Amino acid sequence: MTSLQDTGSHDLQRAYRQARLSRDPRFDGIFFVAVISTGIFCRPICPARLPMEKNVRYYAVAAQALQDGFRPCLRCRPDSAPDSPAWRGVATTTDRAQRLLSELPAQPVSHVAQRLGISERYLHSLIRHHLGLTPKQVQIYSQLWFARKLLLQTRLTVTDIAAACGLQSARRLQDLMKKYWDKTPTMLRDNQPPSHHSAGISLFLPCQTPYNWPQVRDFLVAHCLERVEDVGDNHYARAFDWQESEGYIHAVFDARRCGFEVTLHLTDLQYIQPVMANLARMLDTNAQPAVIHEALSAAGISEQYLTEGLRFPGTWDAFEAGCRAIVGQQISFKAATSYINRLDNYIDKHNQFGAVFPTARDVVNQSQDFLKMPASRQRTLMAFADVCIQENAVPDTRTLLAVKGIGPWTCEYIELRGYNACDIYLNGDLIVRNMAKALSVTPDNAAPWRSYLTLQLWHIALEERAQSAKQKQKKQETV
Structure with a gap:
């Protein structure tokens, strides 16, 4: 090795x-x-x-x-x-290969190679060269690593844990642990009795420190889906659908441990790991604050404006981000949030745990004028939902740009909040453009962290507006 x-x-x-x-x-x-x-x-x-x-x-x-x-x-x-971030300098293909091989449920190695657009033989060569492991070993260690986390953090039965790791049986999990670690599941666990997963699975989601939860919380509150999301002083919660599974997640921020105490309800345990990974992406727990801080300074953001522990909160999925972007074209984010809540309230979709955001199929089944907004924008929303159904996912930028009414700003917003891309600078955003000009910012100097520059400029504008409102109110009280 x-x-x-x-x-x-x-x-x-x-x-x-x-x-x-x-x-x-x-x-x-x-x-x-x-x-x-x-x-x-x-x-x-x-x-x-x-x-x-x-x-x-x-x-x-x-x-x-x-x-x-x-x-x-x-x-x-x-x-x-905390999970190692994807931007630590490994070659792009190698990094993506490692992430795909670490996903649960595990895919056949041939499928991973196909998704990467390379041969299975080259994938073996790449992983062996960079990690000293075979692709199959990466998958097995990922399964065992996650099993260890569940054994130590939850009261799930060994059978449930084996299912959550994509293994056929508790016996298979036991054999792999014995082979690779010379341990058994019971050796890793204390004597507390196991519990059924219907009671909720408790896990800890660590963050790279420092993590600015108040900044994340305020952003989520401002963009909140009132029917679906619950954002409080120290928590974020929502119901969701995940492939064939239904679920509910409740994450409480623990400042002392710098992470989230997560309670997860899920009807299919094999999706625990991808759901937790999605929450980590959405809450941006794995960003490197020190590196981002340096990049924003290099772009020209002075120390007085820099937000320590800055994070870019995403949306639960890319379809939600796309809907937000389309209804929010050329209007304020407050108006956009009002429209996205109107869409969500009108369709009123639920699973067994509560209200969930509608799917693309739910949107295309509505009448053309159900949102009472400009007809051209509503046609764009319908076309977006339709292309997502055809592709069975939110398609790539090239496909989206072919949809009438979708331009670069919309695609960039989807990348920003739907996938938490780290190097998107929203130059087409009026607030970003005005703040960059006022502060004499050089955006390219922040690469590859320009997404955080976009967020920092939004944050500065918001704080200045709030400060101005306070001064105005104070002056009125004085008079």
């Missing part, structure tokens, strides 16, 4: 050494520290006594440490670290 020491990445080693010695939380989840003398690997924030550098090996991926025979630390729980 190849650790960072073997690759000759001296600059990385130096940075990781400094992060380990200082227990810098910004590096949590970005790399792991294995200790040769104990056979254990940890997060860089582990409170255990610091080992000597000569006994340390650094790994970019937890699976690499597992493959080399290191055991996860029971004190810092590497499975509880």
Whole structure:
């Protein structure tokens, strides 16, 4: 197996050494520290006594440490670290391959290669070169890693956990754990009795620190789907449909642990991991605040305007983002939020857990004038829903641009909030354009984090408007 020491990445080693010695939380989840003398690997924030550098090996991926025979630390729980972000410098195809191979339920390796547009043989070569693993090993370690998290964090039965990891039986899970870790599921779990998943599954979703929950909360409140979403002082909740499954998720922010205590109800357990990954994307838990801060400074945002721990909240899915973008064309976001709530209220869709946002098929089944907005925009909404049905998903930008009424701004908004793309600068947005001019910002200097520049400019404008309103009110009270 190849650790960072073997690759000759001296600059990385130096940075990781400094992060380990200082227990810098910004590096949590970005790399792991294995200790040769104990056979254990940890997060860089582990409170255990610091080992000597000569006994340390650094790994970019937890699976690499597992493959080399290191055991996860029971004190810092590497499975509880934030997911490593997709932007850490790995080649794009390799990174996407790793993410697809880590998805649950696991797909055949041939299907992953097909989605990547490469041959299965080249996929094997790519993963072997960068990770020192085969694609199948990446999938198995992902299944075992998630099983370990469920064993430690939930009261689910071993049978339910095996199903959630996409394994055929509890016996298969037990055999894999014994083969790769020389452990059994019961050895990882305390003596508390298991419970049925209908009571709700409790999981912890960690965030890269710092995480600005008030900024995220206020953004979600301003764009809230009143019938579907519940946003409170310290929580976010909603019901949802996920493929063949119905669910409800409730996430409470814990500032002390810098993460969310999540309660999840799901009718099909095999979708636990993708639903949690979707929540992490939506709440932008894996962004690197220090790197983003530097990029915004380089673009010309002065220190007084920078928002610490800035995050870009997404939508639950890309179809919802597309609907928001289309009804919000050339109007204020308040008016857009009013329209999207009108759409949601009119269709009034539910599952067993509560109100859910309508699907593309629900939208096309409505009359042409059900929203009482400009006819051209309503035709665009219907056309968008229709093309999503034909493609069985929100199509790519090229296909969307062929739809009458959809332009670059709409596509960029879908990328921003539907997929949380990190490098979208909404130059076509009036507020963004005006604020960039007023602050003499150079957007290209923020690449590849221009999405956060867009958000920062929105945030500055919002704060200035609020400050102006306060001053106006104060002046009126004085008079």
